[in-house]
Amino acid sequence: MKSFAYERASDPKAAAAIASRAHARFIAGxxxxxxxxxxQVETPETLVDITRLPLKEIAEADGGLSxxxxxxxxxxxADERVRRDYEVLSRALLAGASGQLxxxxxxxxxxxxxxxxxxxxxxxxxCNKRExxxxxxxxxxxxxxxxxxxxxxxxxxxxxxxMAVAMRALDAEVETLxxxxxxxxxxxxxxxxxxxxxxxxxxxxxxxxxxTAVRLPKPLGGTHIYRKVRxxxxxxxxxxxxxxxxGVENGRMETIRLAFGGIGxxxxxxxxxxxxxxxxxxxxxxxAKAADILLTxxxxxxxxxxxxxxxxxxxPAVLREATGVAA
Amino acid sequence: xxxxxxxxxEHKLDVDIRTTILDALRDHLGxxxxxxxxxHGQCGxxxxxxxxxxxxxxxxxxxxxxxxxxTTIEGLGEPGNLHPMQESFLHHDGYQCGYCTPGQIVxxxxxxxxxxxxxxxxxxxxxxxxxxxxxxxxxSERMSGNLCRCxxxxxxxxxxxxxxxTGKGAV
Ligand SMILES: Cc1cc2nc3c(=O)[nH]c(=O)nc-3n(C[C@H](O)[C@H](O)[C@H](O)COP(=O)(O)OP(=O)(O)OC[C@H]3O[C@@H](n4cnc5c(N)ncnc54)[C@H](O)[C@@H]3O)c2cc1C
Ligand code: SF4
Ligand code: FES
Ligand code: FES
Numbered sequence: 220m221k222s223f224a225y226e227r228a229s230d231p232k233a234a235a236a237i238a239s240r241a242h243a244r245f246i247a248g249x250x251x252x253x254x255x256x257x258x259q260v261e262t263p264e265t266l267v268d269i270t271r272l273p274l275k276e277i278a279e280a281d282g283g284l285s286x287x288x289x290x291x292x293x294x295x296x297a298d299e300r301v302r303r304d305y306e307v308l309s310r311a312l313l314a315g316a317s318g319q320l321x322x323x324x325x326x327x328x329x330x331x332x333x334x335x336x337x338x339x340x341x342x343x344x345x346c347n348k349r350e351x352x353x354x355x356x357x358x359x360x361x362x363x364x365x366x367x368x369x370x371x372x373x374x375x376x377x378x379x380x381x382m383a384v385a386m387r388a389l390d391a392e393v394e395t396l397x398x399x400x401x402x403x404x405x406x407x408x409x410x411x412x413x414x415x416x417x418x419x420x421x422x423x424x425x426x427x428x429x430x431t432a433v434r435l436p437k438p439l440g441g442t443h444i445y446r447k448v449r450x451x452x453x454x455x456x457x458x459x460x461x462x463x464x465x466g467v468e469n470g471r472m473e474t475i476r477l478a479f480g481g482i483g484x485x486x487x488x489x490x491x492x493x494x495x496x497x498x499x500x501x502x503x504x505x506x507a508k509a510a511d512i513l514l515t516x517x518x519x520x521x522x523x524x525x526x527x528x529x530x531x532x533x534x535p536a537v538l539r540e541a542t543g544v545a546a
Numbered sequence: 547x548x549x550x551x552x553x554x555x556e557h558k559l560d561v562d563i564r565t566t567i568l569d570a571l572r573d574h575l576g577x578x579x580x581x582x583x584x585x586h587g588q589c590g591x592x593x594x595x596x597x598x599x600x601x602x603x604x605x606x607x608x609x610x611x612x613x614x615x616x617t618t619i620e621g622l623g624e625p626g627n628l629h630p631m632q633e634s635f636l637h638h639d640g641y642q643c644g645y646c647t648p649g650q651i652v653x654x655x656x657x658x659x660x661x662x663x664x665x666x667x668x669x670x671x672x673x674x675x676x677x678x679x680x681x682x683x684x685x686s687e688r689m690s691g692n693l694c695r696c697x698x699x700x701x702x703x704x705x706x707x708x709x710x711x712t713g714k715g716a717v
Binding site: 254257293302314323454 | 564600660666692
């Protein structure tokens with residue numbers, strides 16, 4: 220690990236101001252940042268410790284919830300309101316990492332965790348995300364866990380978060396504080412960037428911009444499912460995952476929220492899929508069509524080709540479970 | 547200079563800013579019960595309790611935990627005065643080589659606290675209402691952050707279930 224200056228922030232404004240310095244990083248749970256610092260993929264010159272900032276509350280706001288950026292993944296998953304009204308979020312959190320990691324990992328940090336692409340971790344390899352312009356060894360290499368949607372010829376890294384997939388299904392927005400003291404709110408498609416020609420930038424956050432909270436709109440009701448397919452039963456990242464909130468009334472699907480993990484370069488959602496299902500009577504044929512729409516532009520890179528037929532089965536399975544339609 | 551509270555005692559340490567809790571414990575305080583398996587949050591051998599919650603001590607900096615209460619395997623119990631979980635691992639033979647054992651025991655103690663607080667897990671059926679039982683499936687899922695290369699899992703699960711259901715280590 221490269222050495223760094225350590226500063227403990229006294230309030231959010233001070234934190235944002237210090238972190239706007241060159242080569243500074245916030246540290247929250249540290250479970251992703253320290254991991255990457257140990258292998259010198261991250262080499263910050265200043266670490267701004269935000270763990271003592273008062274951003275640890277979950278409060279009711281505008282009929283929904285406001286979740287402090289420093290609420291741990293454990294506390295968020297166990298919160299009674301989340302379990303009752305946003306079950307898909309609890310489920311996604313509980314499907315991620317381990318008990319120990321969830322006790323440290325924070326809401327803000329989970330959104331901003333970096334890809335698990337093995338070449339990103341391997342400083343001897345070529346990786347445009349780690350070292351812009353160096354190339355992408357994953358393209359023709361070990362890419363089993365990487366993305367099939369939203370990729371570019373520069374980078375095919377998948378976004379690893381489970382939590383963010385449920386957040387995307389729930390239309391969560393992040394609230395931020397910039398180093399000049401101004402604040403803004405970003406939807407997740409505004410927060411995250413597709414790799415395009417600049418895969419080194421995962422998000423549209425500016426230097427020193429602090430996530431202070433996450434807002435969830437009012438509860439949707441319906442059936443909540445988080446289905447995660449992985450190489451072992453626990454403590455493994457998703458190969459593919461689906462976050463679903465489905466409400467059926469009078470035999471028609473009146474609420475449809477579907478977001479996807481493991482397949483996209485960002486937590487994925489596709490309005491066309493939801494449009495194909497909304498207001499329709501659930502049926503196996505319709506579910507197959509929804510999967511086809513989702514995967515229209517999907518592109519495998521060899522090892523990860525299997526994600527296309529896998530998702531073509533997992534999405535209908537989730538929809539069948541949510542609606543009670545038989546296979 | 548930082549001050550760490552470990553197993554109830556305060557220690558003033560002159561450590562490099564990069565020092566993790568795990569390295570502070572092992573290399574500066576001589577508390578070598580917490581093990582370094584991977585140093586990357588992937589094995590659980592380094593598990594300690596911080597303010598009562600189990601965490602991977604390899605993935606957190608000592609300087610970030612001034613004023614926090616750190617409990618290690620040595621703080622749970624010692625020969626002659628074992629913690630029920632330590633006794634239960636002995637009784638059930640919950641190990642082979644023993645390398646993962648301190649992490650398993652500390653993690654299990656933290657995990658039972660989480661169950662007592664009604665936290666759900668990935669395998670809990672109705673998370674909107676009920677708490678959790680201590681089925682084998684629940685224990686395995688909740689302990690999945692602790693790997694055992696000797697695969698002593700069946701006896702580890704038995705040891706934990708006994709303490710979880712009876713509060714006692716010895717039979
Ligand atoms: C072995 C292992 C297995 C895992 N398995 C899974 C899994 O199955 N599913 C899953 O989803 N995740 C998994 N994770 C990842 C884990 O969820 C993340 O490491 C964690 O959520 C990151 O949160 P943190 O608070 O520790 O972030 P940190 O490591 O503290 O920070 C991560 C990044 O976010 C920035 N940051 C943090 N907070 C803020 C803020 N408030 N505002 C602005 N920037 C901020 C930091 O500067 C840093 O760049 C796993 C991790 C490990 C080590
Ligand atoms: S896929 Fe992205 S992260 Fe992986 S090697 Fe290529 S550029 Fe790097
Ligand atoms: S040494 Fe900390 S998890 Fe392996
Ligand atoms: S007893 Fe050997 S690793 Fe668990």
